[in-house]
Amino acid sequence: MYADFQNEIYLNGLTDIVPSLPTDLTRLEPLAEKKLSREAYDYVAGAAGTGDTARENREAFRRHRLVPRMLAGHTTCDLTTSVLGETLPAPVLLGPVGVLRQLHPDGELAVARAAEKMGVTMVLSTAASYTLEEVAEAAGPRWYQLYWPNDRDLAISFLERAKAAGYTALVVTLDTFMLAWRPHDLDNAYLPFLRGLGNQNYFADPVFSAAAGDNPILHWASLFGNPSLTWDDLVFLREHWDGPIALKGIQDTEDARRAVDAGMDGIVVSNHGGRQVDGAIAALDALPPITHAVGDQIDVLFDSGIRSGADVVKALALGAKAVLVARPYAYGLALAGEAGVRHVLRCLLAETELTLRLSGHGDVTSPSLEILQNVT
Ligand SMILES: Cc1cc2nc3c(=O)[nH]c(=O)nc-3n(C[C@H](O)[C@H](O)[C@H](O)COP(=O)(O)O)c2cc1C
Numbered sequence: 001m002y003a004d005f006q007n008e009i010y011l012n013g014l015t016d017i018v019p020s021l022p023t024d025l026t027r028l029e030p031l032a033e034k035k036l037s038r039e040a041y042d043y044v045a046g047a048a049g050t051g052d053t054a055r056e057n058r059e060a061f062r063r064h065r066l067v068p069r070m071l072a073g074h075t076t077c078d079l080t081t082s083v084l085g086e087t088l089p090a091p092v093l094l095g096p097v098g099v100l101r102q103l104h105p106d107g108e109l110a111v112a113r114a115a116e117k118m119g120v121t122m123v124l125s126t127a128a129s130y131t132l133e134e135v136a137e138a139a140g141p142r143w144y145q146l147y148w149p150n151d152r153d154l155a156i157s158f159l160e161r162a163k164a165a166g167y168t169a170l171v172v173t174l175d176t177f178m179l180a181w182r183p184h185d186l187d188n189a190y191l192p193f194l195r196g197l198g199n200q201n202y203f204a205d206p207v208f209s210a211a212a213g214d215n216p217i218l219h220w221a222s223l224f225g226n227p228s229l230t231w232d233d234l235v236f237l238r239e240h241w242d243g244p245i246a247l248k249g250i251q252d253t254e255d256a257r258r259a260v261d262a263g264m265d266g267i268v269v270s271n272h273g274g275r276q277v278d279g280a281i282a283a284l285d286a287l288p289p290i291t292h293a294v295g296d297q298i299d300v301l302f303d304s305g306i307r308s309g310a311d312v313v314k315a316l317a318l319g320a321k322a323v324l325v326a327r328p329y330a331y332g333l334a335l336a337g338e339a340g341v342r343h344v345l346r347c348l349l350a351e352t353e354l355t356l357r358l359s360g361h362g363d364v365t366s367p368s369l370e371i372l373q374n375v376t
């Protein structure tokens with residue numbers, strides 16, 4: 001899927017790179033800030049509380065250092081990996097981000113088209129601003145992220161629709177059964193959430209519509225979260241979803257063990273990009289003890305703070321099988337639509353490959369990839 005990076009750059013030019021966009025992905029955010037409305041920008045860039053955990057997510061990447069190895073003799077680098085029973089061409093996925101139509105009129109459709117062209121899996125949010133059926137028409141590889149509503153029939157309907165539309169795996173987000181204290185959104189009166197754009201999958205649902213009455217947004221707000229859920233409820237998901245299931249938002253080793261005991265196929269070690277519990281542990285710091293405890297029993301994925309190929313390699317070195325990226329591609333979408341999302345993926349994948357090769361690795365599972373220093 002990905003031409004070897006050197007061939008790509010010398011023989012073809014670097015395809016998918018948008019010349020007007022920076023190739024250092026941390027520089028997308030200030031550009032997006034200039035382009036987007038205040039509330040749309042704040043919605044994406046914002047975090048819970050004082051932003052302490054969001055900052056700490058990035059600091060943790062600075063503390064962990066790669067130790068490059070020399071004379072390893074690899075002439076190629078194989079990025080292929082296997083996650084939740086699927087072969088992925090590279091250990092990177094597009095993580096779930098709700099309400100993308102706030103950032104670009106094509107929203108999730110543009111992301112799905114970029115995913116299809118790059119062969120990268122998109123994880124579609126329950127809070128998407130296009131329906132899951134519309135997004136499926138772009139025909140890219142796709143998983144479905146579930147915000148588990150507090151209505152069983154609606155949950156079943158979501159799962160059946162996702163299955164019918166070709167979503168192959170389920171990512172169940174556990175850390176957002178209500179929205180945290182988010183000063184950015186509070187100060188903007190929650191406009192991004194209240195415009196109804198993130199409710200398309202609810203509005204399009206026959207179970208939802210039958211009960212919505214004349215204030216569907218209020219009905220949505222009453223159904224969105226499900227704070228009463230416990231580990232025992234995972235049986236329900238197994239009954240209604242026959243594909244692989246990953247739990248997103250795991251930060252504790254004991255919770256990771258419970259996911260294994262519950263027969264889950266994967267977990268996503270994540271603190272939701274610092275958007276939920278301000279003061280929570282940096283996601284990268286949560287990763288090593290979890291992969292140590294359960295990495296051989298369940299697929300461990302990671303997100304929260306990935307901004308470069310070097311970050312991808314660090315997460316892999318700490319035991320993740322693949323990573324999800326969120327804000328960088330949201331900014332790429334805001335700045336250049338589908339082409340902006342492809343740009344972000346190309347930068348991430350090319351730098352991941354270069355970092356691996358220059359560190360002496362020929363593939364993503366090489367044992368020496370574990371060499372890493374924690375600088376405190
Ligand atoms: C604007 C925005 C919307 C998000 N919406 C969702 C969502 O609908 N479902 C979900 O599981 N996670 C959602 N997330 C969390 C991301 O999937 C991811 O866990 C988080 O942003 C960390 O990755 P990052 O540091 O690459 O942004 C959202 C994140 C952002 C920034």
Ligand SMILES: O=C(O)C(=O)c1ccccc1
Binds near residue numbers: 127
């Ligand atoms: O903003 C978020 O982090 C998020 O997960 C979400 C939840 C509901 C609707 C849109 C986004």
